[in-house]
Each structure stands twice: as C-alpha cells, then as structure tokens.
Amino acid sequence: MNDNDRSIVGFTMVGHAMVHTYELSIPILMTIWLLEFGTTEAVLGIAVAIGYGLFGVGALPGGILVDKYGSRALISACLAGMGVSFLLLSIADGILSISLALAVWGIAASVYHPAGLTLISNGVTEHGRAFGYHGMAGNVGIALGPLVTALLLLAFDWRFVAGVLAVPALIAAIVGVFISFDETAAVGTGGGREFTSKGRSIADVVGDTRRLFTIAFLTVFVVVALNGLYYRGMLTFLPDLLGGFLETAIGDVEPGVFDPESPLAEAFDLAQYLYAGLLMVGIGGQYVGGRLVDSIEPDRGLVIMLSVLTVIALVFAPVASAGLWQLVLMSVALGFSLFAMQPLTQATIAKYSPPKARGISFGYTYLAIFGIGALGAAIVGTVLTHAPSVSYVFVVLAVFAATGGLLATTLSRRRPPTPRADPAD
CATH class of the missing domain: 1.20.1250.20 (MFS general substrate transporter like domains)
Known part of the structure; x- marks a missing residue:
C-alpha cells in the first residue's frame, strides 16, 4: 500500500x-x-x-x-x-x-x-x-x-x-x-475530486431503484431484513437473558478476586463478560463466512447459516439452562454463526445487484438490516415483558431465521445472473 x-x-x-x-x-x-x-x-x-x-x-x-x-x-x-x-x-x-x-x-x-x-x-x-x-x-x-x-x-x-x-x-x-x-x-480523477456538484438527482435515484428492484433483489432485501430482525432482536437483550440463564445454571456468582462488600463485587456481572466473549467468537465466524463465499454460491451459504441459526434459537433456552458449560457452548455457537452470516449477506447483495447500482444497493440493504432490523429490539422487548417464558423470545427469533432461510432457498434455485458481480466492489 x-x-x-x-x-x-x-x-x-x-x-x-x-x-x-x-x-x-x-x-x-x-x-x-x-x-x-x-x-x-x-x-x-x-x-x-x-x-x-x-x-x-x-x-x-x-x-x-x-x-x-x-x-x-x-x-x-x-x-x-x-x-x-x-x-x-x-x-x-x-x-x-x-x-x-x-x-x-x-x-x-x-x-x-x-x-x-x-x-x-x-x-x-x-x-x-x-x-x-x-x-x-x-x-x-x-x-x-x-x-x-x-x-x-x-x-x-x-x-x-x-x-x-x-x-x-x-x-x-x-x-x-x-x-x-x-x-x-483509485479511480483516476487526479488531484482529488471537488464535492461541490449537485450530486445525483431524485430522478437518478428513482431510476436506479427501479432497475435494481428485480424479483431476485427484492427477495434478497426481505431476507436481509429478516436476518436484521434476528440479529438486533437477539443481541439487544442478550446480556440480560444470559444473566438469567447463568442464575438458573449456577446460581449467583461471587467474584472471588473482589471483597464481597466492595463496590467492584457489586458491579461485577458475569453475563456481560460472557456476552463480550460471544461477540469475540464472531471474529472467527466472519473468517469462515468469508471462506464460504470463495467455496460456494453465497445464497446457498445463506440457506445453510439461516438453518443453523433457526436450530440455535429453538434449542438455546433448554440447552443453556442445563448448566454452565452448556450455556458457554450455545453462546459460542450463536456468536460464531451470527457473524458468519455477514460475508455471505454482502456477497449475495453484490450477486443480485448491477455494479453501477452497487452503492444504492448497499444503501437499501443496510436500511433493511439496521432499519427494519431495529424493530427486533422492540419485538423482543415486548415479548419479554408479556410472555410467560423467555422461550417465546427464541421461538420468535427462530421464525425470523426460518422464513429467511425459505426465501433464500428460492434464490439458490435461480439461474445465477451473468456476469456475476464482484463482492468487493
């Protein structure tokens, strides 16, 4: 460089x-x-x-x-x-x-x-x-x-x-x-570009949007929105949920390195560190997801990972409640699988969008992942407040992943667009 x-x-x-x-x-x-x-x-x-x-x-x-x-x-x-x-x-x-x-x-x-x-x-x-x-x-x-x-x-x-x-x-x-x-x-304009033009007009954006939203891309949009609901719904309240599972599995945790009467002992929350560890495992998931992009069609990879996330959601509560090591195992599986989705998602977006509309395609899909996906926090919060058991939360999350997986299956059966877009563009 x-x-x-x-x-x-x-x-x-x-x-x-x-x-x-x-x-x-x-x-x-x-x-x-x-x-x-x-x-x-x-x-x-x-x-x-x-x-x-x-x-x-x-x-x-x-x-x-x-x-x-x-x-x-x-x-x-x-x-x-x-x-x-x-x-x-x-x-x-x-x-x-x-x-x-x-x-x-x-x-x-x-x-x-x-x-x-x-x-x-x-x-x-x-x-x-x-x-x-x-x-x-x-x-x-x-x-x-x-x-x-x-x-x-x-x-x-x-x-x-x-x-x-x-x-x-x-x-x-x-x-x-x-x-x-x-x-x-990198684009050869020389000396830098002056960003003082009018930029793209509304008509340009509307025209690109019409060309972009084929049936295939609309399907991708819905799949990533469902994945966003799962991602945000799962992660937003997960520290609190992990605290409940830890209490069920091993009871109250007293940090031995602190005086039990000290403010540090009162502030210590093992669930927060389990949550941070779960997210760190996601780094490995990102790497494996990227390797999958090089090995199989990304939409097929989405089907696999969404199926895995569905199973994880359905078994998380009963397995995590069985003991500390079972909780750690489920947390590792969740963190790994949740973030293995990201390279596959990005490559699928690129596959079903034309290179000239790549920027706006990522704009729309980030809107789906993080915008529509933000409703996952409200949905999970409402279920936690009114449902008789936290198991209902994981059933709702499983529905998001399973529906996304079914839609991704329809993508994987389509004839791939030609030429295939470069995910790195």
Whole structure:
C-alpha cells in the first residue's frame, strides 16, 4: 500500500471500530438502565429501537450525501455526532433523554457505512487488503466495545463511562479534518475530486431503484431484513437473558478476586463478560463466512447459516439452562454463526445487484438490516415483558431465521445472473 492507501485505511478502520463499539456497548448499558429507571423491557426496547432504526434508515440518504460532500466530511461528522450522543447519554435522567441521545447516535452512525465503503472503493488502490482490514477493525469494535464498557463499569458510574466513551470519537473526528489523503486516487480523477456538484438527482435515484428492484433483489432485501430482525432482536437483550440463564445454571456468582462488600463485587456481572466473549467468537465466524463465499454460491451459504441459526434459537433456552458449560457452548455457537452470516449477506447483495447500482444497493440493504432490523429490539422487548417464558423470545427469533432461510432457498434455485458481480466492489 502507498501512503494514500494507508491514510485512508487507517481512518476508515478507526471509524468502523468506533461505530460498532458504540452500537454494542448499548446493550451492556441497558442492563443498568432497566434497574436504575425502573422501566420494562418493552419500553426500553422501543427507546433503543429508535436509535438503531435511525442507524439503518439513514444509510440511504447517507449514500446520497456522500456523492455530494465526500466521504471525509461525512465520516468526520459521523464521529463527532457519535461522541456528542454519548456525552448526552452521560447526562440523561430518564428514558426520554436516553431515547433522544440514542437517536442522535443513530443519525450520526448511519452515514458511516456508505461513506467508508465509498472512500475505500474510490481512494484505495489495493481494494482487497483494505476491505479485509476494514472488516477486521469492525470486528474489534464489536468484540472489545462491550468488554471495555463492562470493565469500566466495574470501577465507575455508568454516566462517567458514557462520557469516557465519547472521547475517542471526538478525537478521531478532529484528526479526520486534518489528515491528508486523496479520496479518489483509485479511480483516476487526479488531484482529488471537488464535492461541490449537485450530486445525483431524485430522478437518478428513482431510476436506479427501479432497475435494481428485480424479483431476485427484492427477495434478497426481505431476507436481509429478516436476518436484521434476528440479529438486533437477539443481541439487544442478550446480556440480560444470559444473566438469567447463568442464575438458573449456577446460581449467583461471587467474584472471588473482589471483597464481597466492595463496590467492584457489586458491579461485577458475569453475563456481560460472557456476552463480550460471544461477540469475540464472531471474529472467527466472519473468517469462515468469508471462506464460504470463495467455496460456494453465497445464497446457498445463506440457506445453510439461516438453518443453523433457526436450530440455535429453538434449542438455546433448554440447552443453556442445563448448566454452565452448556450455556458457554450455545453462546459460542450463536456468536460464531451470527457473524458468519455477514460475508455471505454482502456477497449475495453484490450477486443480485448491477455494479453501477452497487452503492444504492448497499444503501437499501443496510436500511433493511439496521432499519427494519431495529424493530427486533422492540419485538423482543415486548415479548419479554408479556410472555410467560423467555422461550417465546427464541421461538420468535427462530421464525425470523426460518422464513429467511425459505426465501433464500428460492434464490439458490435461480439461474445465477451473468456476469456475476464482484463482492468487493
């Protein structure tokens, strides 16, 4: 890689890690909000779904804004907005103010993926390595964000922790304004592009949308939306659910390294660390999912993984309740399989979208995964509040995965489009 490549890759790696750090630190904080504000899972699920929903809904307009203003400006604004949102969280005094802070986070974070992927596509000459490093950085944020949050909560109040988490994004936003790179070095415009044009018109967007939404792509859209419902519904309340399974399996856990009367012992929550470990296992899932893309058609891979996720949802509650090692085994299986889906999903989107409409295709599908998928938090929260058993939650999640698997089967039986699109574009 040349200096320009390294600057862009470093900048986008930090941005990608930050987005997912904040995204998955929220469920850790939710376990405290449930107790501190005396609310129900249904109410908190709806509050969190607002932020997660805006994270997805903003992807499409974010992609349009990237064409007009450039990736650097959008990523820097994203980082600054996420930092401000966690500063707002640090002074939140109730569910309403938490909802508003998370809405700010969702709006800010929504522009990252179209901006980051566009910057790598247009500015980096070695695409393959750049996308690989970018994906790894996202996985680091996914895994370490909850872990760092849980560790900080051992020693500090959650408001202080939220304020501390805001600092890295604000620093990165400032660096993004001053770091030097050419956004379009890989597409041969020379000297960088001035993002002062009108960008794409509404007619252009409508025309691309009409060409994009074939029956096959519409099927992909629904499949990834169902996967998003499963992903968000599963992960949002999982720390709280794991705490219940741990209590059933082994009772209350006393951390032997702390004095039982100390604040550290009171703050220690083993479920938070099990959750962080589950997410870390997902790094291996991402690798295996990527290898599957090289071995089989991605839509066939989706059928396999959605079938696996259906089975996991159906057996999770009874197996996890049987003992500690059974709970750990199910957590590893879930984390591995959930994130093995992502490379297969991205490759399937690319397979059923024309290269010239690749940007808008990812805009629509991120809207489905994170926007429609955000309803999973509200659905699971409502089921947890009103259903007689947590088993009902896993049945609902199994329905999402099974329906997606059936639809993916119809894709895998279609004649593949020609020529097959390059997933890395």
